[in-house]
Amino acid sequence: QQPVQSPQAVILREGEDAVINCSSSKALYSVHWYRQKHGEAPVFLMILLKGGEQMRHEKISASFNEKKQQSSLYLTASQLSYSGTYFCGTEDNQGGKLIFGQGTELSVKP
Amino acid sequence: NAGVTQTPKFQVLKTGQSMTLQCAQDMNHEYMSWYRQDPGMGLRLIHYSVGAGITDQGEVPNGYNVSRSTTEDFPLRLLSAAPSQTSVYFCASSYGAGHYEQYFGPGTRLTVT
Numbered sequence: 001q002q003p004v005q006s007p008q009a010v011i012l013r014e015g016e017d018a019v020i021n022c023s024s025s026k027a028l029y030s031v032h033w034y035r036q037k038h039g040e041a042p043v044f045l046m047i048l049l050k051g052g053e054q055m056r057h058e059k060i061s062a063s064f065n066e067k068k069q070q071s072s073l074y075l076t077a078s079q080l081s082y083s084g085t086y087f088c089g090t091e092d093n094q095g096g097k098l099i100f101g102q103g104t105e106l107s108v109k110p
Numbered sequence: 111n112a113g114v115t116q117t118p119k120f121q122v123l124k125t126g127q128s129m130t131l132q133c134a135q136d137m138n139h140e141y142m143s144w145y146r147q148d149p150g151m152g153l154r155l156i157h158y159s160v161g162a163g164i165t166d167q168g169e170v171p172n173g174y175n176v177s178r179s180t181t182e183d184f185p186l187r188l189l190s191a192a193p194s195q196t197s198v199y200f201c202a203s204s205y206g207a208g209h210y211e212q213y214f215g216p217g218t219r220l221t222v223t
Contacts, residue, residue: 044211100152102150
């Protein structure tokens, strides 16, 4: 089953912060985060593993709450280059399948 | 390294035609997968492979076949194209299953009329 992302879309001014959430109905082994620019392929941001630490990529960080089967992506002091669609992908304990959510479209305005 | 390559970039098919989307990687990755992307639906897993000779179904496998005879190649076959298969198709590869970074190809935009 696809994880559920929220919000579906968000508009920010440059320098503002945002949080994107990803939740699953299944116990999770790992959570991936990717960003896709319009017309391009998704690009890896970070992976969070069960029992692992919070990860960071530049001014973007993420957390993974195993008990709630949720992950959140935190974008701090957003830049114009952060615009795009963000996808979370989840792997359950069975392994092998990486299932993505429906995406969150982020627009950063000057 | 070329990374993950996909051919063709664009394709138009008529309903009922068959074709193969090609995917190749030169990173010696064991894990490869196919996704389709439709507006509002995110990336949906079609088929995946954890190594040469091993394939398995994803979320939306109907109408598609795959095989993995070599580590490098993972072709996706549309048996009898339908308008519902109009989509952008991405191939991805990684060192292993799940907890490794996925590298995506540039995508194939397929239109079925």
